[in-house]
Amino acid sequence: MFALGVDPGLSRCGYGAVRNAGGRLSVEAYGHLTTPVDDPLSERLGALWGDLTQLLADLRPDVVVVERVLFQVNARTAMSVGQASGLALAAAARAGCPVVQYSPNEVKLAVVGYGAATKEQVQRMVQVLLDLADPPRPADRADALALAVCHLSGAGLRAAAGAAGAQP
């Protein structure tokens, strides 16, 4: 099973591709897509669509794992994150990929074992679980890898089902 995690964002859209081969997780690719902050919104979203489509064509994941966007304090940011998430979901569907979504809390619970984990804890746990030399930075990259890990480990599913005791 080969999962592509996507942490949607307009200025920075994290992605992380993780393969589960017989229970062993390995990273195939990770990084983030950016759009120029000074460009018009429509141009930025158009560019992000192109990049997401290319990424899906290059990686051909079995499943795309997209963070479920929740409303945040900053309404302006939440809207652009929502718009970016719409593109990620639609691009995956257009590429014929199944899509699953997890909330940030579900991912933290699955990967760190604690729904209110800090960004640093997620970065550190992703580093350990995926045997990386350094914690993935910036946080968008770690979050995208954590989404893929959450799905591949099945811990996300257990968390979603409300089962207690998910462990890192």
Place this chain on the structure above:
Amino acid sequence: MFALGVDPGLSRCGYGAVRNAGGRLSVEAYGHLTTPVDDPLSERLGALWGDLTQLLADLRPDVVVVERVLFQVNARTAMSVGQASGLALAAAARAGCPVVQYSPNEVKLAVVGYGAATKEQVQRMVQVLLDLADPPRPADRADALALAVCHLSGAGLRAAAGAAGAQP
């Protein structure tokens, strides 16, 4: 000048294409795109992307006028509207169309002359301005036509600039 107004939505995405020929406004097409409410979110967004892309290819507008999404009381609806607006903006950019956005209040001020106009007032004024036999229904269609009218009449620009006295 040929403008395509888009009132973004996942369950119902209104569109209205209006031509301004020497100051005379005429409707070329209007309607709404729908996605099956029981389908997964990613499938619905993927289908909406396909429909929007096809619409832009069929109509080839000079400009796409998209409602600026504001936060609403219903957070769940606002997020799906935001996701749909992201698709409309990105699809227009990918089709090479310039994009402008107006808030609902700017459109009402431009078309009805009153920023807090009711949906019925917008429907009625769009009917009159575009010489339609009946008020466009449902409201998404009228709102999409009103977006195009707002841009083509220039009233939206005046309203945006804060000039008082925009008249229907």
